[in-house]
Amino acid sequence: MELCRGKKDATEAGKKKIVVIDDPISSLSHIYVFNVGRLIHNEFLRTEKYEQVFLLTHSLYFFYEMTDTNKDRRKEQQKLFRIRKNTAGSEILEMNYEEIQNDYHSYWFVIKDDKQPPALIANCMRNIIEYFFNFVEKKDLNNVFQKPAMQENRFQAFCRYINRESHSLGQNIFDIKEFNYADFKDAFALVFKENGYEEHYKRMIK
Incomplete structure (x- = not known):
């Protein structure tokens, strides 16, 4: 200075x-x-x-x-500008003041970009689920992962990650290096659908 x-x-x-x-x-x-x-x-x-x-x-x-x-x-x-970095490199995007709302909306912005690092996408998915269901809706997610729709083999990595990474569980945190983006996104959408919030998912993901 x-x-x-x-x-x-x-x-x-x-x-x-x-x-x-x-x-x-x-x-x-x-x-x-x-x-x-x-x-x-x-x-x-x-x-x-x-x-x-x-x-x-x-x-x-x-x-x-x-x-x-x-x-x-x-x-x-x-x-105002946003610097976005993913596996394709970095880019600077001009943005409007109204685009920045809160951390919750920022998490959705990240998961819509499949070129973001897998660990970041998975962590943002966990943050969204934890915030929306635990803090806003006051719902226990333990049961939703036991529903038949979530038992497909391709959803198991997602379920294990969300459960093990949850702040409410006293398990060791692990780092996810790579994943199938389509499987994680489908499982993420299914969590909202199975709990009756499919419209909220569609509104946020568009």
């Missing part, structure tokens, strides 16, 4: 700078989101000292803290 404010040496000519702030909020500093956000706003955004400021983050809370709530001002002063 001090280098952004000043110069490398006394002879350096004054010039506007391009600043890149890379992920200033970690999982251990989330309680300081507001303080860090105010510091960046005051030092880098509410000033004309800098030519451009690039701010990178994976924190949804920090994203909302930094984006301008005024639609017209946001359109004039800020541009």
Whole structure:
């Protein structure tokens, strides 16, 4: 920050700078989101000292803290992008403010991309199931995995992964390196269908 404010040496000519702030909020500093956000706003955004400021983050809370709530001002002063990385490489996509809603929606965004790493897709599926059924619907999923529809051989890897990775079970976590995306997606859809939430699945997966 001090280098952004000043110069490398006394002879350096004054010039506007391009600043890149890379992920200033970690999982251990989330309680300081507001303080860090105010510091960046005051030092880098509410000033004309800098030519451009690039701010990178994976924190949804920090994203909302930094984006301008005024639609017209946001359109004039800020541009929003999503960096998507999968097995095909990385790409930068322009996005609208309204596209970012919450972590739950972000998980659905990931599982629709079959080029994402298998471990990430499987983990997002688990997070969706756990959040929707355990925290929103207050349902016990133990019975759904015993239903005849879930007993097909091609669904067994999915069932084992979801059960073993659940926070509610005291079993060791294992890392999934590869899987059949179609089988996992079909089994994932079946969980919602068997519990009477097929319409919710169709709405979120489209």
